[in-house]
Amino acid sequence: MKIILVSRDALLLGLLLAQLPAIAILLSRLLRGPGRYPPLLPKAPTPEQLGTVSIVVPTLNEAERLTPCLVGLSRQSYEVREILVVDSHSSDSTPALVKAAQQADPRFRLMNDDPLPSDWVGRPWALHHGFLSSAEKSDWVLGIDADTQPQPGLVASLLATALDEGYDLISLAPQFLLKYPGELLLHPALLMTLVYRFGPAGETENRPERVMANGQCFFCRRSQLVQIGGYTVARRSFCDDVTLVRAIAAQGGRVAFLDGANVLKVRMYEGAAETWREWGRSLDLKDAASPSQIWGDWLLLLAVQGLPIPIVLLLLSHVLGGTATLTTLAAFSLNLLLVLIRIGLNFAIAPSCDRTQSNSAWLFWLSPLADPIAVLRIFLSSIQTPKQWRGRNYGVRSGE
Incomplete structure (x- = not known):
């Protein structure tokens, strides 16, 4: 004993x-x-922000959850110049939903990306295609996922925060819808x-190799994306958001991962099994560390x-x-x-x-x-x- x-x-x-x-x-x-930096609140744009943001939404068979995203984006104000939906040749009704949204809001534009190269992952490839197709007059590019539900004032809040604080890139921690x-x-x-x-969202003191990001809402200054070659640095990454933000931070860009629970909702996965399989396999962040x-x-x-x-x-x-x-x-x-x-x-x-x-x-x-x-x-x-x-x-x- x-x-x-x-x-x-x-x-x-x-x-x-x-x-x-x-x-x-x-x-x-x-x-x-x-x-930490306080949670973002909805804001209204100012006249000088007219048409300064291009939005890129990558899609692949997202018909079951895309509608709340399209509705939320259509409720953003005049700071949004265009909303590019880059579809990777969906076999469901995703294109039809985007075309219907376009009838009500001409800012929507549906396009297909080129065939996926062997050395790219699908999501960064679609985002890269959208970035290259976006208007050069837009100073900012917002990559946003199909499973998000943008709230009114989201884009204006991102824009105001970036300009006020001197950020080159902001991504948001959303409010997760759990059922x-x-x-x-x-x-x-x-x-x-x-x-x-x-650390918690809003923590802005991490070193470049420790910064976090969420690609569901990824707001970046166009000049930063041009400088780094768009999404090419993250082309083979299954956590492309973190790979990209760390590369930008390493080059001196000022980045922030902030609390966006008041301006962005997301319904990621249906049930524990899908949560375990889909989200769990990228949380190690091994492609960025x-x-x-x-x-x-x-x-x-x-x-x-x-x-x-x-x-x-x-x-x-x-x-x-x-x-x-x-x-x-x-x-x-x-x-x-x-x-x-x-x-x-x-x-x-x-x-x-x-x-x-x-x-x-x-x-x-x-x-x-x-x-x-x-x-x-x-x-x-x-x-x-x-x-x-x-x-x-x-x-x-x-x-x-």
Whole structure:
């Protein structure tokens, strides 16, 4: 029995020594939260902003979720010169929906991108095509995904913020529309992996290799895209948004990842299975990071997000039964603190998760229980290369 206790204490001591620096890193990021840039609010454009923005929407068989995006874009004001929908030869009614929108709003223009080159991923290829086809008189280009629901005043708010703060690029963290029980548990846990690694949205002090972005709403100064060659730097990336923003930041561009919950909603995936499969496989960000960063971040997640709840549950009986050693009590207390921090952060991200369309909204508050699964998903994504994305098969890409 004494040997077992010594062995357990040795394991727990090793765990504590690994967790303490990880906790210090986590707290250094979270404590910057109160000073972050405030959430964007809807704004109205000013006359000098007339026609300064071109919008590019890449589509491929998006008929089931495209309409709210088209409606939201049509409600943007005169700062939007054109809305280019770059369709990758959809086989559903996506083109018909865009043509119908064009009848009501002539700013919409439907086009097809060229056949996908072997060294490109579909999404950055469509965005690159739209950028090259957009009006040179537009000072800004907004790439926006088909699953988004832009709110009135979105583009004007982006434009005003960029001009007031001197940003060359802004991307937004949206408000996620959650419906089904599984995604109410899994989605917040996956979202938290980003908060733990990069801090909250609105944090603007990260180094170029640590900046975050969200390609669902990617607002960039045209001159920056021209300077970097459009989307070519991200042509082979399955996280093209982060790849591109880090390349622009590395060249001196001023970039920001801000809270856009008030101006942008998104319905990403239907249910836990699709959330696990589609979102989970790009959250490792391996196409935009070095191996040391990928695995360093994963070890951080394991220490502060994946292990705390299992450890608390495993040690609870020893603590309650009075058989806990000093090392056991220290490990239990430290991991209980991490669990409490995670529960507190659930309150912090609650405004970013719209649960009004769900009959099981209460499950959101149990999402910390899915943290070990979320950390496992990041690990699996880190050791795998996507072979299929948005209906396209990629196989093994050259150079890998």
